[in-house]
Amino acid sequence: MIIKNLTVRFGAFTAVDDVTLEIPQGAIVGLVGESGSGKSTLAKAVTGLVRYTGEISGADTRRIQMVFQNPYASLNPRMTVGASVAEGLRLPRADRAAEVERLLSLVSLPGAVAQRYPRELSGGMRQRVAIARALGARPELLVADEITSALDVSVQGSVLNLVRSLREELGLSMLFISHNLAVVRYVSDVVAVMHQGRLVETGPTEEVVDAPRHDYTRSLLEAVPRLGRVS
Amino acid sequence: MRHLLRSPAGLAGTTLVTIMVILAIIGPPIWGAEAERINPSAILQGVSDAHPLGTDNLGRDILARVMVAGRLSLLLALLTTLIGAVIGTVLGALPSVLPRRGARVVTGTVNALVAFPGLLLAMFTAVVAGLGAKGAVLGIGVAIAPGFARLTQTLAASVAGADYVSAARMLGVPRMRVMTRHVLPNIAEPLILNLTQALGSALLALAGMSFLGLGVQPPSFDWGRLLFEGFSRIYDTPAVALGPAVAVALAGIGFNLLGDALARAAARTTTPAKAAPVPAARQEIEEPDPEAVLEVRDLTVTFPGGVTPVRGLSLTVAPGEIVGLVGESGSGKSLTSSAIGGLVPYPGKVTTGRLRLCGVDLAELPEQERRKLLGTSLAMVFQDPMASLNPALRVGGQLAEVATVHQGASREKAWERAVDRLDHVHIPEPERRARQHPHELSGGMRQRVVIAMGLMGTPRLIIADEPTTALDVTVQRQILRLLRQVTAETGAATLFISHDIAVVGELCDRVVVMYAGRVVEELPVDQLVTGAAHPYTRALVASLPDMDTDRSLPLASIPGRQPAPAEVGAGCAFAPRCALASDRCAELPPLIPYGKAHSVACWEAQ
Ligand SMILES: Nc1ncnc2c1ncn2[C@@H]1O[C@H](COP(=O)(O)OP(=O)(O)OP(=O)(O)O)[C@@H](O)[C@H]1O
Ligand code: SF4
Ligand SMILES: [Mg+2]
Secondary structure (H helix, E strand, C coil): CEEEEEEEEECCEEEEEEEEEECCCCCEEEEECCCCCCHHHHHHHHCCCCCCEEEEECCCHHHEEEECCCCCCCCCCCCCHHHHHHCCCCCCHHHHHHHHHHHHHHCCCCHHHHHCCHHHCCHHHHHHHHHHHHHHCCCCEEEEECCCCCCCHHHHHHHHHHHHHHHHHHCCEEEEECCCHHHHHHHCCEEEEEECCEEEEEEEHHHHHHCCCCHHHHHHHHHCCCCCCCC | CHHHHHCHHHHHHHHHHHHHHHHHHHHHHHHHHHHHCCCHHHCCCCCCCCCCCCECCCCCEHHHHHHHHHHHHHHHHHHHHHHHHHHHHHHHHHHHHCCHHHHHHHHHHHHHHHHCCHHHHHHHHHHHHCCCHHHHHHHHHHHHHHHHHHHHHHHHHHHHCCHHHHHHHHCCCCHHHHHHHHHHHHHHHHHHHHHHHHHHHHHHHHHHHHHCCCCCCCCCCCHHHHHHHHHCCCCCCCHHHHHHHHHHHHHHHHHHHHHHHHHHHHHCCCCCCCCCCCCCCCCCCCCCCCCCCEEEEEEEEEECCCEEEEEEEEEEECCCCEEEEECCCCCCHHHHHHHHCCCCCCCCEEECCEEEECCEEHHHCCHHHHHHHHHHHEEEECCCHHHCCCCCCCHHHHHHHHHHHHCCCCHHHHHHHHHHHHHHCCCCCHHHHHCCCHHHCCHHHHHHHHHHHHCCCCCCEEEEECCCCCCCHHHHHHHHHHHHHHHHHHCCEEEEEECCHHHHHHHCCEEEEEECCEEEEEEEHHHHHHHCCCHHHHHHHHHCCCCCCCCCCCCCCCCCCCCCCCCCCCCCCCHHHCCCCCHHHHCCCCCEECCCCCEECCCCCC
């Protein structure tokens, strides 16, 4: 999928400024930047939730799905997990249960979870359910906006592992948004750095992380807290 | 249900409504015949033993009629409320389903109707629909519908913004289905609660209509009708009007109280009541450490219902030392800091074996002196700097106030010091910033202001609770540096609370790891990566991706979740998630020394 000259304005304020970005088939593109840099607005533009100018080509925009930041707000508390996951399915009723089970197993959840309600699940499990629901629509692109930032470190790992295995097993393309550079580095093939609405640097993960070209990228990298590095 | 009966209003409401319902069921079969029995020899009698409320113009016993009229009154009220609720909910839900233009028309109509006087609307409808019970029910029903519509609209709008509704839209779920599956079920509860109250109002309104002669017509009778018939005699035999009036009032009050209590009970989040008892004060407490700035022994925080978020926690912080308190959300980090600062909200209960600040036992100080000591020697920095700043005051003034109140400084001196402190925490142009309000500063700058506020005195202990969680990494780094600098130059002890073990690993000298309200490991920071002994600490470190993580390997993760404060059992709380758990772990492992400056609470520490 190719995003070309995408701009989003709120009145006089330009939240996303002339962004051009390619998300290759089967790749995870990581988008980093500070709060207010326009990451979420770009995500919303790509999923059609805000108006934008510019062009998105190479993907059916109706087949773009999004996973949200807060797993406690993204599942209907009154619906069972199975019912939530089944919502996006375009299948005859009889085949749905089997498909729900398949989707849950894709995100490494036991089929029995389908009968449970969101409140009975941990944040990490809910986030898996939200991913399973999005996968049910057979997306061409999955937009993940800060999907681990509401999770504790102890469960973040399993969600990140899942993200990577989905790419490997399903060849899923993904726009993975996070303010956490270590997380983005771990899952992404390509890293794009956003600053004040513009993309300041884009490149293969190793290159951006090991040999940043832009000053802003360098200051971001420098600021990442590191275990055992006593300042 | 238990909550409902606990409050006097809830109890009264439930009792009244129960009585009314029983009356509606048993009234007609028991008193029906008597209420209809015409007795020409007892016309228009007053109060007597045979007729406690007198008789009417056909000699019928009024008490019996009041008892019988309950059924019709309640049924009509119920019908009215249902009509109002159905019309109202549909009107309120329509804007979310209709295309934009239709939605605007419906919203406008509802707004106009809400502004229209309810009584006029009711009378108008009643007159159009025809005199009698049918007209009254329809009239009142129509009159209460706009209120319901408005409520539905407001509630629906709040749910329509939820992420799960966006997700459903993105999946292509049709509008109607979004409404019926996602929106309505999630607003049903407040709507139903409102229904109970509406029932009370409908009852009163219907009685009003009957009283005006617009409602129930003879030979049927409800309380309003009885009131209407008795009213002309109110001066010579007040009891004939009083009986039905009291019945209407009690029923109306009952439903209103019950609705109110239900709403309050629903707003309360219920907590499970079962919990393992916290072992009371453990072994003998050793001698106090004269050097320590903060010494906490066996700190426990409990809330009613067996909720114990902090369980026998012990902690020591030395001068010039930065101790990191880490743990996942809900492990009790913030409550620990609140307990130290005496800020645990009601109805939390704090017990300690010992709580010493700067060598003084806080429990032994009188209230006033304790406050003074906390006020001058403890500085607290929270995640949200606005929690510590008054949005209406200039930041310089807020800082200066600390000096004038606690140190008795003059206003000029205090202002000077405030500017100096702002400069000290690296705020550019401190004179100008001092004259600004908090909202004119960025998040990072506000956090600096809060730190500067702590530096107005000479803090002995700085407690920083997730001070950088809301900040960007680059700003976070500056704040961490500042904390380190401040700790070094004041020689204060710093307790730094964070869920981010990487931040703690970079800033702190010593790390205290909490899990489910207890300390599970305490170790020097340089041992964190390679020398951690508790399975939880090891898993935390392993699951954290950093800039050197091998990208070809999967990350470690911990299955399951931390038990809620009310679910913590008697043994090791980590056992359900622990790969090393054995039978022994059903018993609580004590926190015992494990090498130099290192202690662990685990039977299998390695
Ligand atoms: N509806 C809106 N109207 C006006 N301004 C908006 C609106 N939505 C976002 N913005 C602004 O756009 C900018 C970018 O917002 P966005 O939420 O996309 O940033 P972000 O980088 O994702 O931030 P965070 O990491 O905090 O979520 C911000 O300055 C924000 O205030
Ligand atoms: S005490 Fe047992 S369950 Fe607890 S951490 Fe140690 S080995 Fe695991
Ligand atoms: Mg964002």
